[in-house]
Amino acid sequence: MNINEKEQQFKTYLAEIDYYREALMLIHWDMRTKIPNKGVEQRSEVAGFLGEKIHQLQTSNQMEEFIGELKHRSEDPILVKTLEVCEEELERNKQIPHPLYKEFMITQTKAEAIWQQAREDADFNLFQPYLKKLVDYNRDFASYWGYEDNIYDALLHKFEPGVTVETLDHVFPDLRKSLLSLLEKVQASAVKPDPSLVQFHFPKQDQASFTEQLLKQMGYDFQSGRLDETVHPFAITLSLSDVRLTTRYDEKDFRMAVFGTIHEGGHGLYEQNIDPRLVRTPLATGASMGIHESQSLLWENFIARSYPFWQKNYDLFLRYAPHTFQNVELEAFYQAINEVKPSFIRIEADELTYPLHIMIRYELEKALINKEITVEDLPHLWNEKMKDYLGIVPSTDREGVLQDIHWAGGDFGYFPSYALGYMYAAQIHHTLSQTLDVENLVQTGDLTPIKDWLGKSIHQYGKMKKPLEILTDVTKESLNPDYLIQYLQKKYGAIYQF
Amino acid sequence: MNINEKEQQFKTYLAEIDYYREALMLIHWDMRTKIPNKGVEQRSEVAGFLGEKIHQLQTSNQMEEFIGELKHRSEDPILVKTLEVCEEELERNKQIPHPLYKEFMITQTKAEAIWQQAREDADFNLFQPYLKKLVDYNRDFASYWGYEDNIYDALLHKFEPGVTVETLDHVFPDLRKSLLSLLEKVQASAVKPDPSLVQFHFPKQDQASFTEQLLKQMGYDFQSGRLDETVHPFAITLSLSDVRLTTRYDEKDFRMAVFGTIHEGGHGLYEQNIDPRLVRTPLATGASMGIHESQSLLWENFIARSYPFWQKNYDLFLRYAPHTFQNVELEAFYQAINEVKPSFIRIEADELTYPLHIMIRYELEKALINKEITVEDLPHLWNEKMKDYLGIVPSTDREGVLQDIHWAGGDFGYFPSYALGYMYAAQIHHTLSQTLDVENLVQTGDLTPIKDWLGKSIHQYGKMKKPLEILTDVTKESLNPDYLIQYLQKKYGAIYQF
Structure with missing residues (x-):
């Protein structure tokens, strides 16, 4: 042949x-x-x-x-x-020997069901023996896969090839220090955004119609996708011509659905714009979890939570939510949707405290896999770190160590992708802003040039490039957390006047 | 082993x-x-x-x-x-030799697309060469499969095993005669139902909510199914625990969605109540097309178009459709939803003329397969038969020979199942009425005994029994068209006072 x-x-x-x-x-x-x-x-x-x-x-x-x-x-x-x-x-x-993998799969399926119960009952003891096994399996897998410096690298590689403990330990401490310093300034500020201003009743159907308008503005193609309701929002690629989004609605707080949908829309836009020549190959998906997250966060935070975005869209918003928000000035609205306030739940965290939630998880899982701590230590170490980083302590493990599904799903090494994605987003957004007049485009609602630039620079490649290759090709620089710090400093300095 | x-x-x-x-x-x-x-x-x-x-x-x-x-x-x-x-x-x-089957599949796929175009343009010539090929393939298949008396039997067998041309030629002529005689009486009657009484605006969402109530009354289990919107309504079995219905809405005429959904609900109820021991075998479905249709028609016509059904549900109906129907008396409403009037489109036909539409198709396809007529003859023969049976002639082939998808789908021998199903339904309904006080149950909305009786007598068996075996087991009689004639005579004699 x-x-x-x-x-x-x-x-x-x-x-x-x-x-x-x-x-x-x-x-x-x-x-x-x-x-x-x-x-x-x-x-x-x-x-x-x-x-x-x-x-x-x-x-x-x-x-x-x-x-x-x-x-x-x-x-x-x-x-x-x-x-x-x-x-x-x-x-x-x-x-991985097949019997070991099969055992892992069975344990993992059980663990997920047990975790749901444990979370509901805020009972870590129920989950503990399963979590212990999952940590052991992950250690075994990491040993089989092999690594150079740190066993945790083998797990990181699965989600973010090219990124190691060395990378993370190089960028996270500085980032943490800067975030804590910003948080202190925020907390000392006399400016106090009032979130109750945006917590009006906003019917689900109207939220959906409004959000669809925003997705269309972003360039999300409803001929190649759809938006449905779910309990845990996600984006999913059936094919590059059928990339679906889901969201959930809180009729008392529209922020969940609007920013959540734009986040998923960022993921969706990525997959919809992958080069069609990659169809039916394993390359027809995003480069990595981190690069994917950079796209969702770029749209959710850097664009949709910005002032110009609401200069453009506030009138539209008021049309979909009449009677309730009419007396809220744009300025107060903008502050309300950007309130910084330490909170227990990662997925509800604000832009500034979000990376701190990730660091807590990273430090704990790295230590677990390296046998520096045990599963039994997790609840109190979690709470200690929460106190340390965010100044608050959850009253139950439901709001603490039991909140995320990842560990129950057997995924260790995944969390850092969220923080990496955020740093990638800031760095990419910086380059984007040097290339295009982003503020003006967003303010006029002309998002096509942004979508096209992201498509040309990132989306089209699918998995043809490695994550760090994309980052350096686009930004001409290796991972640099300064862009995120500068972005947060500038945005929140303006809001909180420091 | x-x-x-x-x-x-x-x-x-x-x-x-x-x-x-x-x-x-x-x-x-x-x-x-x-x-x-x-x-x-x-x-x-x-x-x-x-x-x-x-x-x-x-x-x-x-x-x-x-x-x-x-x-x-x-x-x-x-x-x-x-x-x-x-x-x-x-x-x-x-x-069937594999190359022949493959050729057929390719032709069939093309034919369906061409038929859609032809129907849209009312252009039979466009579709004719494809239809000719599909008839030839079906003749070839029938020869390979073999038959005793009539080549068309081999095709009938695929959809309704046990039923032959002999069966149909035995029952259809009498049925036709009786229907035409009833139709004459209807047309001579001074009673003229006024369908405009029920053609008020009825918002889609309210129609859906009302219909869901009716489905629940029937015993359709929404924990094992769902209802969605589509262009061409259908019921589909993903598993016996996930049997989905679809419907379409006409906001100017609720009859389409309400009776259409109950029809599909009858199919759904059948599959939801098949013995779970048949799961993951080819027996976990209905006995035949005809038996399936008997269940949908029993619910749609014999129950949901009956007077007791609306005695029970008219108040509910008025609650979902307020302001518009308030001045319509139940009696006039009942007449309006049961108007008999020859029409061109099979799926929009009333209870009395419906079987005539089927007979036209049966006679034509039987003659085609037996080479007594050619595909070229179809349009004018169709129109002749319409004139003969229904007294009306379609002005275009779109409302005539091109209206149904079945032939374009390569299905010959399927249409008789609709009329058979209708006769089965009448015969089964007769037995049911001798066992239970159906009128009283329907009038009080207590449909569970009916659902249970159908489940016990028919549904549970899935494909464990042949269609005619089910019919005789349940009704202690072979196929007898008299029940349908008696039913129509009684119902329409009362409405049209003859």
């Missing part, structure tokens, strides 16, 4: 994996938005079956053969990169 | 087929209700892939082996019936 025929065979093989993936993603979307209660049990079996099929195809002898035969012969850059990604995936999976 | 192990293997194999089916059904549902436009192309590839997988598993050597090894050895009645159904499917598929 000549190389062209082999390449063709490989593409067909990849397409098959992607057919399973697309079907599975539809099941995931449906299970979180539409499925009737009693349908869940049988649908879970179907999801398990399709997931297993994908895993089999990714780790088969056939896959190994394709890689062996094409690796140094293919010249098509998309295929070259695809082979690289497939090989990495294969290697990672091959190194 | 002993028989138990082999049976276990076979069950696992069947489950795999069903996983693919369930995933494919979700895709079908999504494509008709939720998918964004641009997502269709790629999703179609996934649907094709899954469909092919199912076909492969149904016709594999492995399947042949299972049948060979288990057929005369399994004693579990569910497995025995499953093997029978699998073997029939295998035999049918095996007899």
